[in-house]
Amino acid sequence: MTHLAPEVVGASGTAHRRTGTRTPDAGPVPAGEAARRPWTSRRWVLGLAEAVVSVTAALGYTLLSRHIMVNPLVRLGQVSGLAMLQQYAAIIGLPLLALLLFTAYRGTARRHQLVKRLVCAALAGLATGVIAGGVVVALRGTPHALGGQEGDPGVLIDMANSFLHHEGMSGIYPPAFPALIALWAKIRYNGRGETGFALHDLQIFFTAVAGPMAYLAWRVLLRPFWALLIAVPAAVVFLDPIRPYSHIVMIVLLPLLGYWLREMRLAGRLTTWHLLLRGTAVGLIFGALFLWYSGWYIWAAPGAAAAALFFFPWRQGAATAKRAGLYVGATLVSAAVVGAPLLYQMVRLGSENPDRYAFLAVYADPTYVLGWVSDRSGTLTYQTWPVAGELAGQSGFALLLLFGVGLGLGLGLRNVMVRTAAAVLAGAWLARFWFAGHMAHDKAIQLYPRTTWIIMYCLMILAVLGMMAVVNRGSGWIERTLRPTGAGAGASRVIPRRVVRQLAAGMVCVVALFATMGASWSVNRYMPSSDVDSMGIDAYRAHTIKKRDGSCPRFSPVKDCKDIEKDDWKPGPIQDFIWCAGIVADDWPSVCGMNAPKRVRSRADIEKDEQVEKDARKAAKVKRDAQKN
Numbered sequence: 001m002t003h004l005a006p007e008v009v010g011a012s013g014t015a016h017r018r019t020g021t022r023t024p025d026a027g028p029v030p031a032g033e034a035a036r037r038p039w040t041s042r043r044w045v046l047g048l049a050e051a052v053v054s055v056t057a058a059l060g061y062t063l064l065s066r067h068i069m070v071n072p073l074v075r076l077g078q079v080s081g082l083a084m085l086q087q088y089a090a091i092i093g094l095p096l097l098a099l100l101l102f103t104a105y106r107g108t109a110r111r112h113q114l115v116k117r118l119v120c121a122a123l124a125g126l127a128t129g130v131i132a133g134g135v136v137v138a139l140r141g142t143p144h145a146l147g148g149q150e151g152d153p154g155v156l157i158d159m160a161n162s163f164l165h166h167e168g169m170s171g172i173y174p175p176a177f178p179a180l181i182a183l184w185a186k187i188r189y190n191g192r193g194e195t196g197f198a199l200h201d202l203q204i205f206f207t208a209v210a211g212p213m214a215y216l217a218w219r220v221l222l223r224p225f226w227a228l229l230i231a232v233p234a235a236v237v238f239l240d241p242i243r244p245y246s247h248i249v250m251i252v253l254l255p256l257l258g259y260w261l262r263e264m265r266l267a268g269r270l271t272t273w274h275l276l277l278r279g280t281a282v283g284l285i286f287g288a289l290f291l292w293y294s295g296w297y298i299w300a301a302p303g304a305a306a307a308a309l310f311f312f313p314w315r316q317g318a319a320t321a322k323r324a325g326l327y328v329g330a331t332l333v334s335a336a337v338v339g340a341p342l343l344y345q346m347v348r349l350g351s352e353n354p355d356r357y358a359f360l361a362v363y364a365d366p367t368y369v370l371g372w373v374s375d376r377s378g379t380l381t382y383q384t385w386p387v388a389g390e391l392a393g394q395s396g397f398a399l400l401l402l403f404g405v406g407l408g409l410g411l412g413l414r415n416v417m418v419r420t421a422a423a424v425l426a427g428a429w430l431a432r433f434w435f436a437g438h439m440a441h442d443k444a445i446q447l448y449p450r451t452t453w454i455i456m457y458c459l460m461i462l463a464v465l466g467m468m469a470v471v472n473r474g475s476g477w478i479e480r481t482l483r484p485t486g487a488g489a490g491a492s493r494v495i496p497r498r499v500v501r502q503l504a505a506g507m508v509c510v511v512a513l514f515a516t517m518g519a520s521w522s523v524n525r526y527m528p529s530s531d532v533d534s535m536g537i538d539a540y541r542a543h544t545i546k547k548r549d550g551s552c553p554r555f556s557p558v559k560d561c562k563d564i565e566k567d568d569w570k571p572g573p574i575q576d577f578i579w580c581a582g583i584v585a586d587d588w589p590s591v592c593g594m595n596a597p598k599r600v601r602s603r604a605d606i607e608k609d610e611q612v613e614k615d616a617r618k619a620a621k622v623k624r625d626a627q628k629n
Helices: 031-035 043-067 075-105 109-138 151-164 176-188 195-219 224-238 244-265 272-292 295-311 318-352 396-411 416-437 448-482 497-525 537-542 585-592 603-628
Strands: none
Touching: 043 075, 043 109, 043 195, 075 109, 075 497, 109 195, 109 224, 109 497, 151 176, 151 195, 176 195, 176 272, 195 224, 195 244, 224 244, 224 448, 224 497, 244 272, 244 295, 244 318, 244 416, 244 448, 272 318, 295 416, 295 448, 396 416, 396 448, 416 448, 585 603
């Protein structure tokens, strides 16, 4: 086998045990070399080195982007900023890729494996570092966060203010991130009134470290290339710099769940002490992620429960089952202890907080799970989105992705992570249609469109693991069938190991190119724009709020900036109908089944406002011409 795509560590099959220094591609190690092996080749040292390199690349690039001097409110300035981001990424990334290719062609196997580890880690950090750098450019000149003081950022700021006043948790919303905003505001900005500044810093920081966190989570199960192949597309596609904490939880939760199930399955091989220690440690992480953002637990719970019942060692004897039970119990108890504050709020207030906010994703076909739109979808409508593909409405990307999923299920079903992703996918799929099916009767959305992300994430995981299975089985078949008859164990391989290393290095280069192109696409969406139906409105609003000294930000598009709000969080009124966002009053009866509330504008109101704006621009032009004359 070439081991370009080895099995998940701990899965059944022919996977090799990952030691950090001994790799399948490295070949036999001479006795003298083994004796001289330095302490830096130990597994924990190499893992720590990957973490340090990845985080340093992400945060270092983010700090470097502060030197991009452009006006983010002008489109030409935005384009120059995007170009400078790519220039910095190329200056840092190209030498890394050149080193990787050099060691693949000229270096020893051991040296190449070390370089590949560190290069993949650095690329994962650079992928989201570019996105964070783009946020820095978009917010240049203003200390406020994406979104300003409106929408979700405004709610987070109010929750943080409540924490500063020792008022405790805000309803059933996960408290960890608002509490961190309050803490950072107190440490860095001297408390209340500056929580928006703290949110600004944390948006950039967690956007930057999303890539390293995703990569390191997958490195628990996969080797560097395959961890990078899942982590980078997931981070670039799903990351939302306005609320980076939420999608980080989703990306990290799946590999952590796969690791937990794998350890439970192997309970018979571990001592009771190790099981209790590992179960408690994983439970603490589960509890912390739950406090960070709890929504993904709801969608993953049905599949995770089914997978746990399937992987539990029922047939391995009473002693093994008892050990596995202790492992599960330690995990559940430690997770419950950490997540107790939020669990208590959910039990006490859960039924009082229905979600009744609808937007474009709610009006569209519920089976479409390969794309996402926010409540600022521009000119798109449910008649024009999603765009129908070539075959029964499915695009070429959808067909290729589903083909990869089929490979994963067909060839890699013995893999623990394949079964985990498939179980979570099935559970989220059923939950999605349950809530969507009851939406009209219950008058509640219950955030079901967010299952789009976790379903698509599971599909991506299965497709990548499918490619791994193809390479594993295909390379093994080639070695068995094309090797000359009678060739001994020491005979040369049909596919030389150096060719495998060279191919893997080339594929890493392709992933790096995708990362930088995808990061630029993500950043461009958040460049400031006055269009309230675009995602750029969030950065635009940040430039319209006064600074601490009462002056407007440097590039503010308005003369009279808004004051800094210092309100505490208060629960809003609970309405008894679904609020149909993005629908004009004329269309409410046909879309929402009721007449629109008075504050919803009709087409006539919109046309009137457009005419007023047009007349104002015309009058301003006449005034400028008169002043020139």
